[in-house]
Amino acid sequence: MPFRPQRLALAPSLLSADFAALGDAVRSAEEGGADALHLDVMDGHFVPNITFGPALVRAVRARTKLPLDVHLMIDEPLRYLDAFHSAGGDTLVFHVESRDPAPEVVRAARRLGAGVGAAIRPDTALGALAPVIADVDQVLVMSVNPGFSGQKFLPEVLPKMRAARAELSRLGTGAYLSADGGINAETGGLAAAAGATFFVCGNSVYGEGSVRDNLSRLRAAVEEGARRAVP
Ligand code: DX5
Ligand code: ZN
Numbered sequence: 458m459p460f461r462p463q464r465l466a467l468a469p470s471l472l473s474a475d476f477a478a479l480g481d482a483v484r485s486a487e488e489g490g491a492d493a494l495h496l497d498v499m500d501g502h503f504v505p506n507i508t509f510g511p512a513l514v515r516a517v518r519a520r521t522k523l524p525l526d527v528h529l530m531i532d533e534p535l536r537y538l539d540a541f542h543s544a545g546g547d548t549l550v551f552h553v554e555s556r557d558p559a560p561e562v563v564r565a566a567r568r569l570g571a572g573v574g575a576a577i578r579p580d581t582a583l584g585a586l587a588p589v590i591a592d593v594d595q596v597l598v599m600s601v602n603p604g605f606s607g608q609k610f611l612p613e614v615l616p617k618m619r620a621a622r623a624e625l626s627r628l629g630t631g632a633y634l635s636a637d638g639g640i641n642a643e644t645g646g647l648a649a650a651a652g653a654t655f656f657v658c659g660n661s662v663y664g665e666g667s668v669r670d671n672l673s674r675l676r677a678a679v680e681e682g683a684r685r686a687v688p
Contacts, residue, residue, distance in 0.1 A: 459572030459594055460524035460547045462633060465679050466492035466655045467672055468526050470637075471517070472508060473606040473659030479513075482663065483520045489669035490676070493524040495637070495657045497606075498541070500531040503555060504604040511537070511544035518545025526595075526657075528576065528637070530603045532556050535565055542571045550574030550597050550635075554581055559589045567592075574635065578603060579611050583620050591628050595655065596621050600648065601638030606659040610639030615651045619687070622652025626688070642678040649682030 469491050474482030486494060496514055501507040514527060527546035531537060534551035541549055549571050553559045559575060566573035574595030575586055579602060586596060598618050601608035618636065625632050633655050636648035641661035648656065656679055662671045 459570075460493060460526070461572075461594060461631060462492055462655060464492070465649065465676070465683055466633075467662075467675055467679070468493040468495040468635075468655060468657050469662045469668070469672070470495040470497055470606060470657050470659035472497040473663040475663075479517065480520055482668075483517055483523075485668040486662070486672075487521050487523055489667075489672045491523060491672060493526050493547075493655075494521065495526045495528060496546070497528050498531060498537075499604065500533075502532045503552065504530045506604045511540040514541055514544040514546055524548065526550060526574070526635075528597070528657075529555075534562050538562070538565050538571065539569060542566070542569045546571065548572035548574050548595055550576050550595060552576045552578070552603075553585045553589070554578060559586075560592075563589050563592050576637075577617075579614050579638075583617050583624070586621075590624060590632075591630060593632055595633050595635055596625060597635040597637055597657075598653070599638050600636055600640070600644070603638075607664075608639055610641075610644035610647075612644075612647065615647060618648060618651035618653055622686070640675070642674045645675050646678040646682030649679040650685040652686050653679075654683070
């Protein structure tokens with residue numbers, strides 16, 4: 458089911474969890490107040506790293522009712538949309554820098570009945586989203602270079618987040634803005650003030666401390682940041 462969060466949303470990224478105890482990571486996120494789960498799919502081509510495929514998404518789907526946000530860091534999203542949707546992905550987030558034409562990817566995801574998000578890397582201009590921005594559920598602005606969890610937030614993406622927020626508000630489609638990469642209580646507040654409403658969080662949630670406490674701290678920070686955002 459396409460997902461449109463009704464409040465500021467926190468989406469723990471399973472990439473930072475212990476892969477040998479993924480069931481526990483899913484449960485602790487759900488019990489700790491997560492709004493969605495973020496699953497990072499990497500193919501070793503679009504990014505240098507390789508993670509997992511539809512089988513793992515299916516296994517996670519069987520463990521939770523949380524919406525699954527599937528971040529496709531792959532060269533050929535068109536080829537795999539159906540597999541990730543059938544596996545239980547609610548929102549399929551593809552990169553406009555991938556090989557496939559963005560409007561075709563959006564149309565294919567819609568034909569499947571999936572939610573669709575368009576993502577851009579830190580060094581990609583907002584204009585690259587123009588062919589599809591009016592037709593997606595989610596715009597994802599990466600705040601680290603895709604490929605690995607645990608990297609440092611790049612503050613130079615903040616003006617692009619503000620511009621994305623302004624464009625989404627102008628379009629009035631109700632699409633939401635995601636920030637992904639290096640989000641913690643400090644940077645999450647900055648991203649919220651820049652207009653993000655959906656926060657992917659890996660290391661800051663699955664690193665030190667309990668998942669519940671980490672999510673509470675992050676929620677307080679993004680709520681505080683959002684009060685400073687231009688509507
Ligand atoms: C990076 C991924 C991110 C990452 C987030 O390529 O897209 O979703 O797992 O992890 P943190 O929050 O640790 O940067
Ligand atoms: Zn991601």
